[in-house]
Amino acid sequence: MEIFWSAVGISVIVCFLFYILAQHWQQALRQQAWTIRRLTDRVQDLEDLGDPQFRRRIGESAPMPLKQVFTFSFRLSDRFWRDKLQISNENRDFIRTFGSFVGSVKLEKWRSHMVATIAEVLPDSSTARWQARSLDFYPDPAKKNDALTLWELRLAPTNELAERPPSLELMLERTVLELRGHLASSVGGTAGNGHPDQSREDEVVFFRVPLDQELLAEFRCHDPAGTLGNGNSDLGTTTTPVDGSSWQAFYSYGDPDLGIEWQLRLRDLNKSAERERWRILESAEIPKDQIP
Secondary structure: OHHHHHHHHHHHHHHHHHHHHHHHHHHHHHHHHHHHHHHHHHHHHHHHHOOHHHHHHHHHHOOOOEEEEEEEEEEEOHHHHHHHOOOOHHHHHHHHHHOOEEEEEEEEEEOOOEEEEEEEEOOOOOOOOEEEEEEEEOOOOOOOOOOEEEEEEEOOOOOOOOOOOOEEEEEEOOOEEEEEEEOOOOOOOOOOOOOOOOOOOOEEEEEEEEOOHHHHHHHEOOOOOOEOOOOOEHHHOOOOOOOOOOOEEEEEEEEOOOOEEEEEEEEEOOOHHHHHHHHOOOOOOOOHHHOO
8 A cells, every 4th residue: 555655756746747747848939939939920921022013102101301402503603793782892802801602502401401502612812622511400390480590691891880790691590591681781682593682771681582382383394413412313314294293393593684593402301202213223334335
């Protein structure tokens, strides 16, 4: 009888050990199955990333935060300095010595703000060189005339009365670029984009460039360059549709009587189909006679 109960006890212990071992192996197999399932899902995700339709759907559901890119430049002729501003020779020398001049302005219109990059040449001297400045602009919806000064040029030295000297300013507002002149009250002018001037008594708006495609429509024309920055033609042609369907557009205006002209290039990244075509443009073919 004693042997019987000993055998029963040993059997119970053996069964308990088998139960513990089975539980351990079951947990290990469950962990391995979960790991294999995770690896399979990750492999499937990687395969989906290579699917053009999947990438297109992702791009449409999550639009780029960068919406538009503007490249702006303007030119002031001798007529503008001589006839409109009536700059004396003394002040011309002052401007050349202490003034900087704008080469171009790149405006990046993001979802939340704008970034302006101004390329300008420093005052005329033996060390004259180009420099680029970047400014962030977060327009305040509560302020109707909220603006950022991109560039300022003093037209004369500060006088003895410490009054503000005459100057030119390139201003950025939410939807417009303006060239303003703070001049003597005896100097007047009209806006240089075909619209009536709404200046104050001592301020002249020489041009006002809207940053809206509908308002820019009247200034749209064919891009004289007709090429992209990588040397390729603009999608195989030097012309752009005039109905505003292209993701790239060129605008310009000139007033020879005033002595002002400006140019504006736009890349609208909201137009995903055209943007995808831009991404796959190939480099220009090298002529055979230039191949070593």
